[in-house]
Amino acid sequence: MNAPTKSPIKDKPLRHPGQSLEEARYKLFEDKLETPLMLAMIFVILTAMEWWRYLWARPPNPYIFTVLTVVLVMFAAWRVWKTRPQVHALKQGAEGEKAVGQFLERLRESGYHVFHDLIGTGFNVDHVLIGPAGVFTIETKTWSKPVRGEAKIVFDGEQLTTVGRVPERNPVVQARAQSSWLKGLLAESTGRNYDVFPVVVFPGWYIEQSNDCLRNIWVLEPKALTKFLANAPQKLEPDEVKLASFHLSRFIRGT
Template identity: 45%
Template sequence: MKSPLKSKPLNNPGESLEYRRNDIALERVFLPLIVAILMFVWAAFEWYRWLHVIPPNPYITTVLALGVIMWAAVRMTRAFKEIKLINQGILSEKAVGQFLERLRADGAEVFHDIQGESFNLDHVVIHRTGVYVVETKSLKKPESGKTELFFNGKEVLKEGKPLPRNPVVQVSAASVWLRQLIEESSGRRVSVKGIVTFPGWYIRSNHNTPKNLVWVLNPKAIPSFISKQSEILAVEDVNLLKFHLGKYIRASKLF
């Protein structure tokens, strides 16, 4: 039977994280759980035989069962922690995606979860004011105190200390990759601005200016920042870039 769809649908926010979460759940939660249950049933059966039917020695199976159950418990505990972090990331990406979707009313094209070779771009916005890569960072809030980050133009600081795995470097590399992809596919050379966003955090900075190649913003501020920039793309250019980027996403879609 032939699919009624002419082309694959585009990705949703956090889609690759959802695939990763499901893989972890299957491989490191359900599989160890099934093995642990089987070992428990085996040990219980041996004890039943020993008590009621014939006197086999259940100690070996009990030791094996306990070993497997402990192994499963360790793997499952680690998996649950990782799944919790991934779920937090999924929710953050979806929240950011909802803010970005508002830009469609202003003529923007918005894409989510674009796959690279060994990485992904959380969101891409093509607007009359330019092309933007948006990287979502889900950062836990403290129980009390300020939820404030400082962007000095090169890195993001929390309580005076730079965040690990500098997100500014990460989004800069993503911007270069997207610029090259657009140039190779459409023949158009356009500048790509990177945006790092932290849901739930207040960003303090004097470097979120038009001349900076990277901004660090709260998600709520992104639509207004993008809309207020000078227009550099015609509507035809937006549609052209939309076509080529959409074509790439559908070609690279795994499912």
């Protein structure tokens, strides 16, 4: 039996631009469209059944439809039961990305350009920072925390372990692949060679690692990122920051 867990996000993230319009759109569909569309579909099916019986003069036979209804209800219940963990994971992941994204927005005051949710082929990059310390891809992992005990992640430079377990998919490999992809994208679009540094952030977790683990990738709690950036040497001039940001903006608008 799995140990109980909880979300690492303590407070709900701030609202994002356009959220009221999105909520109004979904509410409009639910309140004004969903019910009449479902009723219309049901009555189309019932009407078709009545015409079929009328034209073929067949007596009603509830047994077939009863069997089909039972099968469909059981399938729907099974699908809801199977989908609930995915829905919970997506909701928790979205909350984590919003919280981290809103934290990163503060870095604009320090000369950083911030981008969110870059879409690649079959994957996405949660966040990108371009500023004085360089170009960074940031992967957010909103892992559920244990209800009891220490919420600690141990990083040895290559592999993460949490509560003595190794995750099925290594976020370090994922983050490095994302940084490599962005490096190629910027080289192709700008004609310059930008070093892209991968970062993985875990909201609400304590990260245990040695300084040697920080040479090729940062695995951090989001609040530590500001200190790491402040201590990092300057690698890009303002014109280089603007060039990379301009071309990345064009790519985002084109996807």
